[in-house]
Amino acid sequence: MISAVLDNRRFRSWGGQILLLGGFAALLLWLVMNTVTNLDARGIRVGFDFLWRQANFPISESVLPYNPSDSFLWAYVTGVGNTLAISVLAIFLSTALGLLVGLARRSKHPLSSGVAGVFVTTMRNMPLIVHLLFWYAVATTALPAPREAYNPLPGVFLSLRGFYIPAVELDVTSWVMVGLVIAVTWGVWRLRHHLMGTGRWHDRHPVLALSGLTATVALGAVLLLQPSAVVSSPEMRGFNFTGGLRLSPEFAALMLGLVIYTSAFIGEIIRGGIDAVSIGQWEAGRAIGLSERHTLTKIIIPQALRIIIPPMTSQYLSTVKNTTLALAVGYPELGLVVGTVINQTGQAIESIGLLLGIFLTISIAVSLFMNWYNAHVALVEAR
Amino acid sequence: MTVFDVAPTVAHIEPSAPPKPPHKPLLQLFFGDLIASVLTVSTGFLLILMIPALNWAVLDAVWATDDPSTCRDGGACWAFIAAKFRFIIFGVYPPDEQWRPLLVMGLILAMILASLSPRLWGQRLIAAWIACVAAMLTLMWGGVLGMAPVPTSSWGGLPVTLLLALLSLGLGFPFAVFLALGRRSSLPIPRMLSLMTIELVRGLPLVGLLFVASILLPLLLPAGWSIDKLGRTLAALTVFAAAYLAEVIRGGLQGVPAGQIEAAKALGIPGWKAVWHIVLPQALQKVIPPLTNTAIVMVKNTSLVLIVGVFDMLSAARVAATDPVWSAPYVESYVFVALIYFLICFGISNYSRWLEIRVQSRSYR
Known part of the structure; x- marks a missing residue:
């Protein structure tokens, strides 16, 4: 009788699963109980009320305004802001560079494809943290002092104290106008x-008229409101540079390392995507009389994109996660802020919990966005 | 003349190799049209920008010297690497005992060479690996056979890098197999648990996991259980490797046709046996090339342990460069370490390419 029950397929499958779930729950419970005992023994109180206390530690550079009298919560927000800023910038720059690398590798030009091939092979086969430390070492030990700064391009100075580049300073009116121009261009394009x-493109006069009108209005606005856009170049004053934009050695090393490393991977993804579109597609495009440019933009790229997007998604995600390595060169992103807060307060569980939670949220958000974009591209293809 | 006159001859045309593209003269290749000229000039410009780096690394470099002060000006100080070679490779391992990590690296190399050919793959090789890893750990720890005990805090350099990569992959693999099978399971609870574990670990940066391992793990375990820093780091790397390996193995499982398991059912082979003896071997054979990619990723990821203060090769190089006698040769140290990582990873990736061709040509069942 008992053996009949044990042999029953459904009983065995559900019994096994409940046992598994129970085991998992017991493991979690065990870990939580240990933690509670350990925390009691060490006299650590768990809670998030420390977040409202004054942080009292500096953050060397940040996108958001921060000073040591702000709260721990604001220190975290500043860290997240820096993480997001360097992620977006690194993804943007490495996609651009990766596109160049991928196309260069595909080109028939032996010098370009050779250089791109060597670049990809060497950069991909070294750990990112070595890249970062290498560039940080270059930026902090190999460059000259500000007085003898290395000046590779006019207005660009590389020195031990950081990189100085020209900056465009816009007033509020200019910012509003730049925003309007972008918005209008996007609108016309849409x-x-x-x-x-809808097949009404042949009737292109309204669009042309609209563009002309916008251009006239924009010109009039420029003449009337006189927005100021000043290009400020770094200049040597006393012991240091004034004017321009200063990139700290930490930031410069982080960007160089991250962009070079990531672009090698992105280059390979793009090359693989274009190679995966069969050559027959090119030939078919030519056969029906499309120009080379239209074959590329209307036939090859839409198909290549569908192949490129899934690996590109995971590359972008790992780039966001890779920004945590910035703490090796001392750029204050979320990981470094978390490390500092743990040192200052000892609130390890809450801080690491926040770190993990924030990264999970970013990962999920990026995946959702890329899935949406993927569906969008697939839809264009189906039409 | 009609089409009929031509048609019969068409049928007899033998397929011939496509005509070779005409050999372009060099000048035309580099300056044939606008795009080619732009590419030539821009790539040339890039290469010219490299000249200072080349000067630094080769022409102005100090290759051999006993006197650190000769390294102060100009080029790269490769003499520093020669002087600190032993420290970068072995870290702070007691100098008199350094034959032991050397032997460990020799063992790893020998085992890798022995495992290259798929002909030798089998249970015996796995057993040999397990025995060798045990021997390596014994050699590193010592305390038996008259070898002085060396605590893990004194381990360092390349052996630590290699052992971390090897052990995290080796220990992670069995977990990965179960996670992958769980994720493909038709039973809801194993599927949900596996999915949660895999996605959680893959959604987190490795630095976060290393923080958890080095700071939180002592809190999560009972007071008496102390795992040293190297062990905790290894635990984090193992969990990380398991999640990534699981996704690769899942790809292989998806590639096994459903007919295989149906055939096993028709023959009356019970479910688990069918999975273990029929589906899994086929799935693993399919994913061997992508598994080598994960191996490369893990070799590179071991360098992150520097962040939680484990003394791997990269940390050793960084510490070596702080020696005040030399003029802060950080760049040289990192170039040297990068070169070693490059040799390892490039070797694995070429091996993977060779394996892929071999797998294709032999067409595993």
Whole structure:
């Protein structure tokens, strides 16, 4: 009788699963109980009320305004801000560089494809943290003092104290106008896209008229409001540079290392995507009389994108996660802030919990966005 | 003349190799059209920008000297690498005992060479690996056979890097197999648990996991259990490797046709045996090339242990460069370490390419 029950397939499958779940729950419970005992023994109190206390430690550079009298919570927000800023910048720059590398590797030009090939092979096969430490060492030991700064391009100075580049300083009016120009351009482009979709693109006069009107209005606004856009170049004053934009050695090393490393991977993804579109597609495009440019933009790229996007998603995600290595060169992103807070307060569980939670949120957000974009591209293809 | 006159001859045309593209003269290749010229000039410009680096690394470099002060000006100080070679490779391991880590590296190399050919793969090789890893750990720890005991805090350099990579992959693999099988399971609870574990670990940066291992793990375990820093780091790397390996193995499991398991059912082979003896071997054979990619990723990731203060090769090089006698040769140290990582990873990736061709040509069942 008992053996009949034990042999029952459904009983065995559910019994096994409940046992597994129970074991898992017991393990979690065990870890929590240990933690409670350990915390009691060490007299550590768990809670998030420390977040409202004054942080009292400096953050060397940040996108958001921060000073040591702010709260721990604001220190975390500043860390997240820095992490997001360097992630977005690194992803943008390495996609651009990766595109160049990928296309260079595919080109028939032996010098370009050779250089791109060597670049990809060497950069991919070294750990990112070695890249970062290498560039940090270059930026802090190999460069000259500000007085004898290395000046590779006009207005660009590389020195031990940081990199100085020219900056464009815009006043509020200019910012508003730049924003408007971007918005209008995007709007016209969308309208054109929409009209093409509905087959009314041949009737292109309204769009042209609209563009002309916008251009006239913009010109008039520039003349009337006189926005100021000043290019300020770094200049040597006393012992240091004034003017321009200063990139700290930490930031410069982080960006160089991260962008070079990531672009090698992105280059390979892009090359693989373009190679994966069969050569017959090029030939078919030519056969129906499309120009080379239209074959590329209307036939090859849409198909290559569908192949490129999934690996690109995971590359972007790992780039976001890789920014945590910035703490090796001392750039104050979230990981470094968390480390400092743990040293200052001893609130390890809460701080690491926040770190993990924030990264999980970012990972999920990036995946959702890329999935949406992927669906969007697939939809274009199906039309 | 009609089409009919031509048609019969068409049928007899033998397929021939496509005509070779005409050999372009060099000048045309580099300056044939606008794009080619732009590429030539821009790549040339890039290469010219490299000249100062080349000067630094080769022409102005100090290759051999006993006197650190000759390294102060100009080029790279490769003499520093020669002087600190032993420290970078072995770290703070007691100098008199350094034959032991050397032997460990020799063992690893020998075992890797022995495992290269797929012909030798089998249970015996796995057993040999387990025995060798045990021997390596014994050699490193000592305390038996008249070898002085060396605590893990004194281990360092390349052996630590290699052992971390090897052990995290080796220990992570069995977990990965179970996670992958769980994720493909038709039973809801194992599937959910595996999915949660894999996605959680893959959604986190390795630095976060290393923080958990080095700071939180002592809190999570009962007071009496103390795992040293190297062990905790290894635990984090193992969990990380398991999640990534699981996704690779899942790819292989998806590639095994459903007919295989149906055939096993038809023959009356019970479920678990069918999975273990029929599905899994086929799945693993399919994913061997991508598994080598994960191996490269893990070799590179071991360098992150520097952040939690484990003394791997990269940390050793960094510490070596702080010696005040030399003029802060950080750049040289990192170039040297990068070269070693490059040799390891490049070797694995070429091996993987060779293996892929071999797998294709032999067409495993």
